[in-house]
Amino acid sequence: MSAEKFSSFGFEYLEKTKGLVEDKFVGRESELKAFAEILEYPLRGKEMPVLLVKGTSGTGKSWLLSKFASRLDAERLPYVAYNLRSPISGNLPGAWFGLSEEISNKYKLETPRFDRIADIFDRRFRGIEREEAVESKGFFRGFIDQFTGGGQPEELTSPKMYREYGKDWEDALTSRPMHEHLRAMALALAEDIDYGLDRKKYPFLTIILDSWNIATARQAPLWKALAQNSSRLFMIIALQAEADFPDARAITLYDFNERETREALARRGIASQKAVADILGNTAGSPLTVSLAVSLAELVSRKGDIIRADTFDVLSNEDPAETYCRRCWELLRDSEQFALCSAVKSPGLPSELLAELHAQRADMPAGLLSAIEFVPFDPPMSPSSPVKIHEEIFDIIENLSHGVAFTNIADLSRRTERLLENENLLDWEVLLGRLDIRLEPENALSLIFERIMALKASGEISAAESLWRCSHPEGNVPLAVIHRLIGFELLNEYLSPVELKE
Structure with a gap:
């Protein structure tokens, strides 16, 4: 696999997953309607809220976030998305450095106030001196700048930083502890976002945070400071537990009702009354387990077999998700099993890095693109998102992968x-x-x-x-x-x- 192929594989993985979400997504009409209403807040003169998407593991929070992202794409509204299970984006200030870079590159939203604080942070806590980038403007541009005063460093106005640290806030920060630097970054980033959106005529910026967990919850005061200090920031957080975000709107996801389960099965061609009754009884409406049942049906059909009366039977002492997952595994191709094994043994890597690490198998990328059709993954939000098998079946796949001829x-x-x-x-x-x-x-x-x-x-x-x-x-x-x-x-x-x- 060539270096060029590695660099483009992240986009292939992202596009394939987007297609799967669009193809397989069912239900959640009220949640999508609530999201559409929030997108109209600027037209009503309302500030953008924090939206909490709550639900137990396997209820489809990540898929709903992916659906939200597709809507933002269609409306051409700027957004950035992070999976907080990633070792980089799950931590601060790393996530904010990435946010600053991404909104600058994708949407031309500059972050000069944040960059100033980042420079101070690097000098104080990392021992890094950043060199000023000198842009060559040519003879005539330089000649004009001499007479107009152009080309000089911008004098930044920063009301939020003035109130918190005084007019000489840059000097004041050089003696403050790290937690104050992180809070100052939140204030500066919020201010930069509001100024930048105003100049670029975007109504708001959306930040999507998937997999909020115990490790990231302790950073809640910093994320809260960012949200509270920008009137044009729309923050969406997917989580299982409660989170203290004042005045946040909340959407709670529950298991599918019978109608939604039947719709999901009908769209994949599962019409047998016995099969539908078995799946309804075994899954209890769990979207994750319903998804595995659908995958099992598709794999049986791909093999050329017919769905028998006992295809979805589960013994009373068995876990339906584990049973369906094991049967799916047995029907996967060798390259697909290897790809899943790679994702288990090298967790958290973006798709292009995962492919590069396991380049001794030329069919690994194709196997991964095929495997995600049948085994639940966290949908990526960007080409650099980590490849993550859903946490509910990670241990199951890890146990099944022991027999794979692996490196x-x-x-x-x-x-x-x-x-x-x-x-x-x-x-x-x-x-x-x-x-x-x-x-x-x-x-x-x-x-x-x-x-x-x-x-x-x-x-x-x-x-x-x-x-x-x-x-x-x-x-x-x-x-x-x-x-x-x-x-x-x-x-x-x-x-x-x-x-x-x-």
């Missing part, structure tokens, strides 16, 4: 290390840590702890946390205690004393 773990670790040298990406470093823990747990953990403390000392807290999250020592109590203490140290860097107490 030796030690060889995979060596290849990851080589790619890490070439790419210098945190994704690879996290993956390498996971692989090394399987080979030599205690030595690997010792090296990872040293690396975490080095990153913490240099102020790279997001990178340190990502390594910490991948290195939990199973079954080793003394190391688990040390691991927990390091986690508390990292937490102290993120939160103010008041937030830490809460």
Whole structure:
């Protein structure tokens, strides 16, 4: 597989998944109507809210977010989306650096106030001095600038920063702790977004956050500060538990009712009364389990067999999702099983990096594009989104993949290390840590702890946390205690004393 193919594979994966969501999406009419109403808020003079999409695992939150993103695309409204299970976008300030870059590249929304604070942050906590980019404007442009005063650094007005830190806010921040820098980033980014939207004539900017979890919930005060300080920011958060966002609107997803289940089955050609009755009885309307039943029917048909009376039978002591998943696995092609195995053993990587890591199998990309038709994945929101098998079936696929003729773990670790040298990406470093823990747990953990403390000392807290999250020592109590203490140290860097107490 060529380097050019690697770079374009993320777009192929994204487009294929979008097509699947559009093809298989059923129900949720009231939720889509509520979303459409919110999109009209600017016309009514109302500020954009925070929208919480709640539901237990497997109720279709990620698919609904993907449907929202398609609507925003159709309306040509700017948005950015993050899967917070990713080690990069799931942390701050890393997610905000990515947000600033993406809205600048995609929508020409510049973030000069945020960039100033990012420079201070880099100097203070990461020891990085950024060189000013000097743009060559040519002789005549330079000649005119001498007489007009053009080309000088912009004097930024920042009412929010003035109120919080005074007129000399840049100097004031140089002596403040890290949690205040992170809050200042939220204020500056909110201000930049409002100014930029006004200049570009966009009504609002949408930020979609999928897989909000316990690890990211402690950053809620920072995300809240961003949302509360921009009147034109529409934030959508998918989560399972409650979240404290004042005045947020909420959509709660429940399992399918009988009509929605029947509609999902009918659209995939499952009309047998016995089959429909079995699926209704076994799935209890769970969208994830209904999806697996549909996949089982499609795989049986692909093989050229007919759907028999017992195709969807489940024993009383069996879990329907696990049973349907196992039967789907048995009907998958070798390349599709290998692709799923790769996603399990190399979790969290974007599709193009996953394909590059497993390039010894030329059919791996095609296998992945085919496998996502039958096995539930978290739908990606951008080409750089991580490839994520749905968390409810991850362990099932991992157990099933033990019999796959897969690359030796030690060889995979060596290849990851080589790619890490070439790419210098945190994704690879996290993956390498996971692989090394399987080979030599205690030595690997010792090296990872040293690396975490080095990153913490240099102020790279997001990178340190990502390594910490991948290195939990199973079954080793003394190391688990040390691991927990390091986690508390990292937490102290993120939160103010008041937030830490809460």
